[in-house]
Amino acid sequence: MTDSSPVIDLGVAPDRIDATDLLDDIEFLVARVRAIGSLSARQALVPHGLRVRSYAVLSLACGSISPTQRDVAEFLFLDPSQVVAVVDELQTLGYVERAQDPRDRRANIIRGTERGQAAYSTAKESVIAARDETILRALSPEERVTLTRLLLKVAF
Amino acid sequence: MTDSSPVIDLGVAPDRIDATDLLDDIEFLVARVRAIGSLSARQALVPHGLRVRSYAVLSLACGSISPTQRDVAEFLFLDPSQVVAVVDELQTLGYVERAQDPRDRRANIIRGTERGQAAYSTAKESVIAARDETILRALSPEERVTLTRLLLKVAF
DNA sequence: TATTGTTATACTCTATAACTATA
DNA sequence: TATAGTTATAGAGTATAACAATA
Numbered sequence A, B: 001m002t003d004s005s006p007v008i009d010l011g012v013a014p015d016r017i018d019a020t021d022l023l024d025d026i027e028f029l030v031a032r033v034r035a036i037g038s039l040s041a042r043q044a045l046v047p048h049g050l051r052v053r054s055y056a057v058l059s060l061a062c063g064s065i066s067p068t069q070r071d072v073a074e075f076l077f078l079d080p081s082q083v084v085a086v087v088d089e090l091q092t093l094g095y096v097e098r099a100q101d102p103r104d105r106r107a108n109i110i111r112g113t114e115r116g117q118a119a120y121s122t123a124k125e126s127v128i129a130a131r132d133e134t135i136l137r138a139l140s141p142e143e144r145v146t147l148t149r150l151l152l153k154v155a156f
Numbered sequence C: 001t002a003t004t005g006t007t008a009t010a011c012t013c014t015a016t017a018a019c020t021a022t023a
Numbered sequence D: 001t002a003t004a005g006t007t008a009t010a011g012a013g014t015a016t017a018a019c020a021a022t023a
Helices: A026-048 A052-062 A069-075 A080-092 A114-133 A141-155 B026-048 B052-062 B069-075 B080-092 B114-133 B141-155
Strands: A096-101 A104-112 B096-101 B104-112
Touching: A026 A052, A026 A114, A026 B026, A026 B114, A026 B141, A052 A069, A052 A080, A052 A096, A052 A104, A052 A114, A069 A080, A069 A104, A080 A096, A104 A114, A114 B026, A141 B026, A141 B141, B026 B052, B026 B114, B052 B069, B052 B080, B052 B096, B052 B104, B052 B114, B069 B080, B069 B104, B080 B096, B104 B114
Parallel strands: none
Antiparallel strands: A096 A104, B096 B104
């Protein structure tokens, strides 16, 4: 990597952002970090033909929880109608399949196919690599653990 | 408050979200917390006639940094063209005014008016109250400080 | 030649309502 | 009566390119 660069420009020199309520505002900071992380993930996923949202759904489908579409919607804060579109897309790619939930014939269980597992695996590497270069770059291993733990408490 | 309730449904019972890569994924957690915080702030701002984005710009305009539109764009990760629209909106409301930057005649400095300061003040109370009920509810005071500090390191 | 604000445009994300089939 | 998935639609958010004024 000689002219690597791209990554993400965090903009705004520190000397101009001194006094602002927003800097103490967790909501604002979360929004900004999310924007950085989202951009990072989006760029990393382009070569894989996935959007951040598709990647998230694929991740759930490839895990061991066998979620219904409704589970996916709640977990990712998506409207059920949005899940339909994403699952359609992933199904067209051959990455996931819909299976009838034996406990409730109305529900579709989403499962990653073999091809989907493989695609998720490689995409995940790219996403993690990009993340380590952007949002995690400034944190020590201990801080990363702490941040994860605190976010987890807030998120659920 | 007898039937308070509304607030935000975090959905998904813990017993179904056991094993998932995403739970260790800071990017995912940040996205989810941001969704919660954004919804919380949006609801709190409805009575004030402000959107989250307008509120953020108003906050910067009412601070002591006298930002240009470009500063606002970089700080909030907005495209400069989006800042135009928000400032137009706030100006129509009489909350901010554009002033020529003496150091650069191309640049507009955005300042909160007296009316804007008042509106920001009351809106801020609502936003903070809503936030304490949602994303900060699960954290101790010490944890809030730690979370803020870590997010700040990542955000800039 | 580069940058600030601006206009315009297209695309993605999000919110909402209604319908069907099952429960 | 309520819930899972689906369809449709409108609005908000975001990305991109081009232009005039100024640096």
